[in-house]
Amino acid sequence: MKLYDKVANSLRENIHSGFFVERDKLPSIRQLVAEHNVSISTVQQAYHQLEMEGLIEARPKSGYFVAHKTTTPTLPITSRPAQRPIDVSQWQDVLEVLLAKENVSTTQLQHAMPNMSVPSLNPLLKKMSSLMRHQVALSLPYGNIKGTLQLREQIAKLATNSGCVLHPDDLVITSGCQEGLSVCLRSVTEPGDIVAIESPSFYGSMQAIKTANLKAIEIPTNAENGLSLAALELALEQWPIKAILVTPTANNPMGYSMPEADKKRLYQLAQSYDISIIEDDIYGDISYQSPRPKTIKSFDEDGRVLLCSSFSKTVAPGIRVGWIAPGRYRDKVTHVKYVSSSMCPTLPQLAIADFIETGAYNRHTRKVRLLYKQGRDHLIKCIKQYFPQDTRISFPQGGYVLWVELNKKFDAVKLAAQCKKGDVSIAPGTLFSATGKYRHCMRLNFSEKTEIEREQAIGKLGFYIEQQIEK
């Protein structure tokens, strides 16, 4: 355990035990240096860590305080899906969301779309434009089947941030993370196989399971630590599960990050049952923690982890640049990727490679991480203000979506329909279950729009929820 972890743990315990309560001033850095006999920077790092967790707040020129409770919500209850393999349904509902035409006036809380109007994206846009002007001929021929080498080199460097040692040859570029997940699923399974997934989980992965003729087994998660390893182990004992598909860092839709120890334990479980792990790390680089959390892939000793990611959530989805670190499945993954859509266009890859190489990507993710964290705290404040008192809210550790659990009597599918009239869009919880569960839940995006617009939208949602009570 690192020194700053020790200091942070002792503070965390004191907060949880109630020794320090809401809005209490915490000891000064100087005091803690003396108390723990550590350096100033160690204490600073410990405070930074707790701040990232939302447990404390820094006030300029005043020091650190226990966070005001508006930011730490009552978390959703651990999910309890049926523990048996099932066929994924819900495609019609997903399609409806995908085809939904929104007015410019709509406050979009439905899609997991990043903020794309931040100035830190400008270097990328400039590079794209410049490549198109000066190297447009590169956009014509077929590119490298595994992706442009320059980009694979940059991604390999980036991966060290999450604890991975990857060689550019270990990477396959894909058309976004969706293609990555689909390709990986088809590479490690045969039709009819069972894949374990978190519940709730991203509808795109579940639909990929469906079209690959696989069955899903939904593993319970809790809003704080993610996948229940105990439940997973029970499922592994009981069913011939072939692979686990997880989004362990800044999860969609819940926002949790699995603790590092759990990630390691998950890997060990996969090892002992000899199954593969498909790790969706698409939000990993916009985790609020710094340095960003390690991936499960970072513990991979025998190549059984297929790490998928893309720049769709950290940069912009329209770029369509994703990647797979397929471990020992490299040959199979290359095959399935070729068959899936041949090679990816070269220029977007070069633009992203430049964005990373110049340091602009790291600057950009640092900026938006803070923006999204503020967005989270603001949205939680609004929900507490406008939604019924027994509403439960997840507390994301990264990304820009959170999960709201209403009292079971509410119907978020109806709510989504009501919302449309009010120019607000939400993603009902049913989309995130293989069988239409979580009807009283919804996922909300907090990346886009201003705080005022978001507060108005949440106000409207609160009004529609009240209407449901009255009926």
Added chain:
Amino acid sequence: MKLYDKVANSLRENIHSGFFVERDKLPSIRQLVAEHNVSISTVQQAYHQLEMEGLIEARPKSGYFVAHKTTTPTLPITSRPAQRPIDVSQWQDVLEVLLAKENVSTTQLQHAMPNMSVPSLNPLLKKMSSLMRHQVALSLPYGNIKGTLQLREQIAKLATNSGCVLHPDDLVITSGCQEGLSVCLRSVTEPGDIVAIESPSFYGSMQAIKTANLKAIEIPTNAENGLSLAALELALEQWPIKAILVTPTANNPMGYSMPEADKKRLYQLAQSYDISIIEDDIYGDISYQSPRPKTIKSFDEDGRVLLCSSFSKTVAPGIRVGWIAPGRYRDKVTHVKYVSSSMCPTLPQLAIADFIETGAYNRHTRKVRLLYKQGRDHLIKCIKQYFPQDTRISFPQGGYVLWVELNKKFDAVKLAAQCKKGDVSIAPGTLFSATGKYRHCMRLNFSEKTEIEREQAIGKLGFYIEQQIEK
């Protein structure tokens, strides 16, 4: 039958019967007008048709002549693959081709790559550059899941050239034709199903069959008319075939175009056995005939034909814009496409839409059609000069690849290895069989490089073939 068809038929018969022989001058337009009692333009159209077929040649200020035999080669023998469902192999060989790094000095006869240095592509490049400068923000968000409406509108208009009446809503944009074929296969079959394909046929489709866990049954083709309908009917009687995947117009690798009547008959067969047809029309718009041949889709009454195409072969493969007209499988195809790689990037679609709308696409395809036709005739002349006398050569009706069949004692896989030393690349025939047949055959591209370079390359190939005899 149209009037000009009648005139063309009578001339064709006279040539085939030997009434007119090689280099004979054909009747003047005036003579034929009088003889058939038709208009001048009808006769002109008939001559144009025969010229496109390579049967006759126009000589400036001298009139029309029966084509010099150098351009009409001895065709390959009808293929005789085993008539039973098989698992597709050959991926390692395909991968080797895909990963092959070529020097700039290599004369590339291996890949089916269009000529991308023609000035008629300039309007597209300009538009791409301008979109990137003025509408770069459009490249950031998710686009329409079925593709950009502007492009679907233009494709629907274009499709009338091949006899299709399509609505923009009937189209789904894909990441090239490879994604289209993969998506269609997965949309109309279940794992374990049997799909009928032409033999030889495109390795990308066969590998898509393999990764979709399907079995292939290879149907014999002949170099003149394509798929043997008799053989197909026998196979349909004997096996529970679920779909037929064909490239009936300007076929890859043979270059044939199925006669219109055969296409219609193929559709009727599909109807009576209630199976679907996946029609790969990727080379259709650069067929040498004018107007371009009809698609099988143009006969589709009940939506069982899934037409796939892209701008990869007509414009440039790096653009990665393809499309599916999925008929009655629209919903399923939309689902599988979403799962496969989510939406396609918007800007390339807008650029292509503009390229079509301004008429530049039609101008471009008219130009390259002629270029490729000249390339074909020149390559055939070279092969006749440098290859053994018993070499058989296909006579493409469009596109820019042809099929060479050597005497059975030759080994094109070895030849491909020999070639590398001489900076020439070829595609050995084994790639185009599900089980590594056609070892004595090869596919050659004639779109790229100058005539001199191509002649030198064919000269080298001839030399290596001779070396094989001596061993």
